């Protein structure tokens with residue numbers, strides 16, 4: 001896998017989509033002896049590919065990880081790295097719950113049979129997770145409430161809590177002075193297995209407006225190619241128009257008052 005350079009100290013291990021594969025974008029911040037990952041990958045095979053790419057690029061081994069939120073495809077690779085992990089404090093209870101789950105094929109087969117709405121996720125986990133005997137949920141070693149600033153010799157990262165409908169523990173990470181913001185899944189609709197009817201295309205516009213900044217022009221979300229500011233603004237306008245036209249449909253459906 002070839003890493004993509006986004007700015008002087010920021011690289012991307014790009015997302016991959018495929019049948020039963022959900023592999024998010026992984027940010028790689030490198031500065032001398034430090035290599036920081038933004039998210040840990042969806043399982044051991046992904047984590048090993050990230051490690052290889054980091055070493056082939058000549059970067060220092062991964063020294064820290066930042067979780068953007070608690071979802072499995074962003075945290076299940078973490079057990080392959082023996083390094084400190086930074087996360088929002090709201091991520092902790094979700095991971096504590098995940099630690100009590102007997103992860104492995106028998107558990108997932110059971111989930112497949114008994115919780116139909118989770119079948120897609122189960123298939124993805126089975127495809128991506130690798131060797132369950134080595135698997136564990138890694139807890140953060142440093143947590144923060146609203147904001148945490150991480151300063152390296154030449155790089156300043158600002159981790160900021162945003163919450164939202166996709167995951168209430170979502171954060172965004174802005175690489176100051178390099179014009180890059182990692183926004184992960186923060187503005188997405190809720191995950192499929194939590195969606196109510198009509199929520200599948202619901203984007204959290206307030207979160208997008210919140211993380212847009214004149215200091216950045218590269219926004220890296222969880223599962224797409226990076227967006228420019230212009231593309232993000234287009235996304236807001238497009239979503240607003242869709243919401244307005246839905247309102248119109250509803251009025252047409254209700255019909256005119258007969259009295």
Ligand SMILES: [Zn+2]
Pocket residue numbers: 069071166167185
């Ligand atoms: Zn997510």
